[in-house]
Amino acid sequence: MITPSDTDGVIDAIRAAHQAATPLAICGNASKSGLLRPVRAERTLSTSALTGISLYSPQELILTAGAGTTVADVAEAVAAKGQHLIAEPPDLSAFYGSTATPTLGGMVAANLSGPRRVMWGATRDHVMGVVAVNGLGERIHSGGRVLKNVTGLDLCKLLTGSHGTLAVLTEITLKVLPAPERRGTLVLKGLDPTRAVAALAQALGSPYAVSGAAYLPAAMAARIPALAWLDDSVTLARIEDFAPAVAYRTERLRAELANFGAAELLDDAASLAAWAAIRDVTPFAADPAAAPAAVWRVSVRPSTGPSVIAALAHAFDTQWFMDWGGGLLWIAGPATQAAHHAVTAAAGPGAWTLMRAPETLRAAVPVIPPEAAALARIARNVKAAFDPKGILNPGRMVAGF
């Protein structure tokens, strides 16, 4: 394990690996090592020592920190100034059964976003600048510390979500926003998935800036303390704003959704608790006592969410819930190739990620959708453009790559 304390250290480590053509596994605190494919590398390069917030300018909505800074530390710093991380990134430690704390670098490398993504964009939408080291050991900066920047190719977006396969992120600049003064969540009970998605579409298509839109079947809701007492399937629509606006908007939305039943209102504290659980996927938290299961994250056209679920119900015994108004499906099922193929077939033109599974399955199947031939060719070229010897996180996203 190499843990450099600055970007130059990362450069040295990668240069050496490049010269020797020896692969490196790239990680932060390795809290998500159960994600995607297992990486075979003798050495591991960790950014965990690249810590610290070097710039935070609340009135400019901008924060810069080392890639190894924990997400919790960043969240705490911005909270002290009444601001928050816009994309509501999840903490998947419990999901992976890891005791490690997620880092900013890991959050960006995996482009993880939570429920607020549906209205306010993904993590990748708020990465304003990065400093990274490519597979040649060269320092690359892209973007900057301003909120609007179209100078040159947007490598920030390319590197965000590239899971350390193109370059190692060492410093990240994020856009942050004022945190809402108040939250409120309307809950409709007892809807079936199709009705629920219709209700959520209406909520998201309302003028009230709904910033969370999820559906949990009763069995899933039962696993979240803030929702268990409702004792039914729950359809949730969240509004975050100034206090008077939350009061006004939840009332208006309640009236607009009257066709779907009488909605209950979760207050600020209950909203915080419920959405934190949905964000962190706690219904599927790792359980060492249970038989190993696989969990998929499937992103589809929201209105097709229920039919994807229905199709899977024929294939195997599923557990699932929906976020993003039906557009994000969290599905748990048997860790078998057959189940995996059923999920990928049901997802159709949508995107899917095998989020958690025993290593054998993750090594055996594509964990993200294969790309069309012409795009796969470009992808190989792009990989070579950053990492010609293929030493950074080989095989993490796609076998042999």
Place this chain on the structure above:
Amino acid sequence: MQTHFTEAQLRDPDTSVANQILRTCVHCGMCTATCPTFVLLGDELDSPRGRIYLIKDMLETGRPASEEVVRHVDRCLSCLACMTTCPSGVNYMHLVDHARTYIEATYRRPVHDRALRAVLAAVLPRPALMRLTLKGAKLARPFARLLPRKGMFALRLRALLKLAPATVPPASPTEIPASHPALGTRRARVALLAGCAQQVLDPAINEATIRLLTRMGVEVVVAEGAGCCGAVTHHMGKHDPAMASAAANIAAWTRELEGPGLDAIIVNTSGCGTTVKDYGFMFRTAEPGLRAQAERVSALTLDISEYLTKIGYAPTRPAPGLTIAYHAACSLQHGQKVTAAPKTLLRTAGFTVKEPAEGHLCCGSAGTYNLMQPEIATRLRTRKLENIRATGADLIAAGNIGCMTQLAGDTMPVVHTIELLDWMAGGPAPEGIATHGA
């Protein structure tokens, strides 16, 4: 935008004006979006900015107009939507007018094109001749199907026959120069541009105008010696006949002005109004006396809707419960920037007024455009009528005879705004409406 004229070129006053206009343009491209031909054809060359560039190149090089330049300038409707859109205040109208004159002087059109233009330039401004021609066209209509399917010449002839009305109304007494006294106390005296083609195609418009104004206490004079405003020939680049028509009008109205006096010159065909309001510019290089007269005429000229707004219009009949799709003629909304007045008047008169989507887009009439460019004109007409039908209105009101002719013959009757206003103030119901159960 940069230009490349020599000092010698700039000594020509027309080139100098063109240069000033070109220098105002910053080539931002906003105008492309609201140009009907760009929207339909998707080619920079058929956009205002593209035409400005073609014209700039033609004038800078001083070479005769080429077939390519003529093709794209001819496709311009002169709807002037670009001038409404332009943030820089480019006077596209004056530039394209100049280009047309330049083309007329330096380009030899194919023989059928020349012939058609000559016929239109001769016939349209002369009511008696036009009436005769329309009667002929009516007789010729059955033979339209014998025309070849393709070719610009055949298309244009077909368009010509199609536009000719099925019945040609008899000449109206309003054609004869005369003074129509105010009823009751006279509050004002105005001249009415009786016009040319309009009074042949639809004499009811002038009749309604005179009825309403006289009823409101305004004496209306159709001046001896006034006739066509000159727009028809002006837009064909036929400079001399256009100036002759305009000069005749200026002389006729100046006589009235200096004699019994005029409070305004009223135009109820907005295409003509745009030109009359531009007399001051057209005569900018004339001898000072004439120039001053032209400027005075332009300054006194008002669209009928502007004048009625000024003197205060009020209906006398109860609201008829009709919904109007108000079609904004380009010459009124873009050429004269008269946008609110007609709609406000119609609402005052008791109508519900709907504005069709894409109201800024031309209907394809554009003076003689529907005869010269029938394919584009037909596509614009279809698009316009779809938007109008979508309003669910009972009838169409417009302030320009060209648009009225272009939009006629569909499912909805088309009337002039003034006919509706006259009706609600005590006049007869417009012909199309009477049978419509109102």
Place this chain on the structure above:
Amino acid sequence: MIAQPAPKRDVMARRDIIVAGLGRLVPETGLIADPIRLKPYETDGLSAYRQTPMAVILPETTEQVAAIMAFCHREGVRVVPRGAGTSLSGGALPMEDSVVLGLMRMNRILEIDYADRCAVVQAGVTNIGITQAVQAEGFFYAPDPSSQLACMIGGNVNMNSGGAHCLRYGVTANNLLGLRIVTVEGDIIDIGGAHLDAAGYDWLGLLTGSEGQLAVVTEVTVRILRSPEGARAMLAAFSANEIAGACVDAIIGSGIIPVALEFMDRPAIHACEAFAHAGYPLDAEAMLIIEVEGSVAEQDYMLDRIRDICNRFDPVSLRVSQSAEESLAIWKGRKGAFGAVGRISPDYLCMDGTIPTSRLAEVLGRIGAMSAACGLQVANIFHAGDGNLHPLIMFDANDPTSFHKAETFGADILRLCVEVGGCLTGEHGVGVEKRDLMGVQFTDIELDQQRRVKSAFDPGWLLNPSKVFPLKPEPAAA
């Protein structure tokens, strides 16, 4: 005139054959190759740079685009994609040996889905055309560049266009779901779709803002949003730029993010007022347009808070718009600002740097000093919330020394933006205009990295040549 790489001699020599070949790929009216008609295609919204192309081709379908790209790839012909030609950075400047690929005829809206809040449109649909198509149902497409009336979505994608409201709603990249692209070889590829966040590399993010360097965009899936219940603009005028800048900081520092927060200095106020007659305060040194949205009560709540903050800065005047017409006029002035400057100066160069907002007063002060030193007037328009500065340098294009001075002045402003921690371009793109300044912001290593990404898509460097990257020998394919 800007330096251009030499035309390819073999391509110029085969001009007639290439033109004839292109002519077989589109309907007759879709090919332009005569010198007179090519002339208007020699420039875009940055008319100071001009070059007549070899041909212009106007396809009507993605398949035609694919055939054109395959043909040009085979023949080694450079291709310059073009939308409405409103680029202010010369993004569509042709080269002598290039074919301009105009996407203006691909102007159809293919699908609108309100339940899933997305629309599929062809590249030649105008930005405002999307909003117009969905507004009857109460929806809109959020990014609103000032040229939105004319600029096309394909160009917006390639320049990652912003606009006055991106403080709240994000730029183009944040409002896209999918693209249909044609590669330089002529392959048609779908990226993304109607869903959020594809797994794998973020091709959508990389292609957005790639200035036509990587592929040709023919179809775009955009997110559409439900319009707020209402919106209202407020004008706050101040006696100095510094004070207006401090007020911006105070508003954002208070936790309020208005949907738009625009700054204009005195020359800009005067030029725009002459065009829009919006009642801008002509006696002020600086003016903010602050817009909030929501129900009337919510607007009042926010405006009250903003008014309190503004009052701490001794405003010259504060005015809240009282009607939709008034708001429209206020925005008409702002959105027509660039053209409106055409009323007070024959020509302008529009800069587009971004700066940390905390440096605003200092930067405006230094721009003012530079303006005085070089003798060229400048009007400043600024997306104050996100630091995107638009100095409009006024000059006379018919005077060569004036243009040269303007170019130098502009470059100095952009260097200043980078110096204070900002960047060369916030939303207009590098294009040809800022190409040679890229070294101010990036190291050679970084530029080579970007070049290798370009090569990964376009090994022969045929797509939109001589833009974005400083001219130098092109690297071999990665």
